[in-house]
Amino acid sequence: MILNVLSSSFLVTVSVAALTVTAAETPLSPAAAFFPSPWADGGGEWAEAYAKARAFVANLTVTEKVNLTTGTGWEADRCIGMTGSVPRLGFRGFCLEDGPLGVRYTDHNSAFPAGINVAATFSRDLMRRRGEAMGEEFNGKGIDVQLGPVAGPLGRVPQGGRNWEGFSPDPYLTGVAMAETVRGIQSRGVIACAKHYILNEQEHYRNRMDVQIDDRTMHELYLWPFADAVRAGVGSVMCSYNKIHGDYACENGWTNNYLLKNELNFQGFVMSDWGAQHTTLGSALGGLDMAMPGDGGRPPYGALWGGALTEAVLKGEVPQWRLDDMVVRIMAAYYKVRTGNYTTRPEINFSAWTKYAVGPLYSASNQTYTVVNEFVDVQAGHGKLIREIGAKSVVLLKNENSILPLKRPASIAVIGEDAQDTPGGPNACPERNCTKGTLAMGYGSGTADYPYLISPATAVKLQAASDNTVFTNISGNWDLDAAKATASNASVAIVFVMAHAGENFITIDGNAGDRNNLTLWNGGDELIKAVASVNPNTIVVLHTVGPVIIEYAKQHPNISAILWAGLPGQETGNGLVDVLYGKVNPQGRSPFTWGKSVEDYGAKLTFQASNPLAPSQTFNEGIFIDYRYFDKAGIEPTYSFGSGLSYTSFSYLDINVLVQSPTTYTAASGLTSPAPTYGTLDRTAAANMAPAGFKRISPYVYPWLVNNSSLFAVNGTSISPTAGVNGTAQPLLPAGGAPGGNPGLYDVIYTVSAVIKNTGKLAGTEIPQLYVQLGGKDNAFGVLRGFDEVALEANEQKTVTFNLTRRDISNWNSSSQNWEITNKEKFVFIGSSALAIRLNSTLPAPPALNW
């Protein structure tokens, strides 16, 4: 590997203390500045959807509106979350279903590669096609909202249990993956949900962790990929369980009102994570638009919204405009995706709560038995795409003596439980809550059941049969003598190992969601060492949720190849065989850094809070996570972010920087319109109470008042006006103005090009990566700001171009609350990983700083 060309001047070793920023210094405005919750303007590409939504909502009564904002309760209906409906207009409630890699809790669906794998392809095309295919499957099951993709956790700490559901600790890569996935899903009539917003970076204490963060880190790191999702038109955002600066994410004026709805101009709706809503008024005024799963509140409503929200609106504690804004946002998201070939809304044809055909329509009440599962097959041949992503996400980390691709070896030993079919079938462990058989997804709500699972052992065995290769298979991890005996007789020994993680409602082997350490599970490290001690052609395949410590394997002379295969989904074995045998030339690049110890990563997961009832965490490392931290602290990783080998080789030539002539950056200014309302507030009992004789299904959540004695005297002014109920025109924020933020942020300032040449003998795909050094000691040596997927025949060369936008070369300025291009000297690097920089150039200073 070529070392970072700027190492001598920029790769400085600093002590951890020197990296510390004090979150308390953050110049955040007083809380009043975060209220009221912005009403959507419905402009731009949302205009048509808003016109329809406003017309629809203007025709609704208060309780009909409330019904669309509130879940009917846990397991109350057929989907993991479902809102109430508007029967008068024949409008069924919204069906929400997990998760980010496929439809959870049903059958005849596909199990796609996890987010972390599609990130490893560095392929916009595959990100988009995976989104489209998933969207098609959700639509086919009658689902309105897919609960994914994930940009939070981003991956502050490598042990974070749910990092694999998302993409990468790099915000640029995650942002691209978010945008492509959102566009893909929504092109198929399904609303995507960008989750978990925001700073839910670990599973321990997730329900009450209070995160302190500085404004700059928020913008440059954690908010960044959400901005991309918003710019891509995402219809919903899920607020997370944790607190930020003392307030829960689902009632947080700063994150919901100020950042998401004002600065990022988000036009869709905010839904709560399941049970992440804590108050009726706080959440309504703090930007929440949909409460999930809806139940869980004091009597008489048994819900924080539902009837309680109707009551609050009639009393004026929640202004009518706020309720209207919630519903208009929800309906606008619906109309935005229900266009083209997808205007017809398929009926819900499954139940998340039973695998049988017949079951209760209202599961929690155990009532109304009928056909709830129609076993609709939505796979549509997606296995092919899954295999392609599986193969193209394999990261070849080590390949000595060209051991790979395999060429009809005389004999192969496959060793390890991680290569095997799961005893009892691929779904034997609900939500993947075990470590049996091969690992192809993490555990928790981010799972989907497999339609089938092609294990590596099965796939290698098939290939071996067609090559006349002798195939042996050791299926356990613990009998090291047997493993050694088998390995020592084989021309090639492939050891399969894993590391699992997931959501904290499941604990496996003492790991409560987050990983306790970065070692392999089930004795994987000992198994590798045992096999490598006897076979000089040992190949290690890693099915892990993120980095593991493998420095010893990198150094081991008998370990000839290491491949990270991640969590590839149902076609895991086939995709891997494609790479092992050279049917696919590997193009995967590591979406994270491989440290030599957990300490190498700097930021720490809080396993044991000093105050467990009120745990708090300060993100002191600022923007320095993953590769940015390794470089700043002078730590050499085992393998760097972006690294991965090919069976061919590439050269990089001729960097060229073209200065574009964008228009001047103009801070957004002026005022919004005053808050609009749609329809009238009818205070009569008839309009707000259940119709006479209505038979309730307990514990279903309803929007009606239960008692009318005290309500109708109140005239909408019973509480003093606060910032939260103020519906007058509000100032726009300078960095705002359109979905994703100020449109000027996306103007192209520089176009950087280079020539990539395939210098080897095989066709292959290179992933050139562009990093920008924003200048000065507060910035990382480089931040990823571009990548491409360049397919090249042997000897072929192509020119790649990268457009750098204003946002790409700006820093966040907390005082001006805007992005700015600083006057510090800036550099651009192009390389094949964060550490293998091949070309570099300065970026010529822009003629004017607000350029």
Ligand code: NOJ
């Ligand atoms: C909680 C999880 O955090 C979220 O990701 C999921 O969508 C909901 N449960 C619903 O299952």
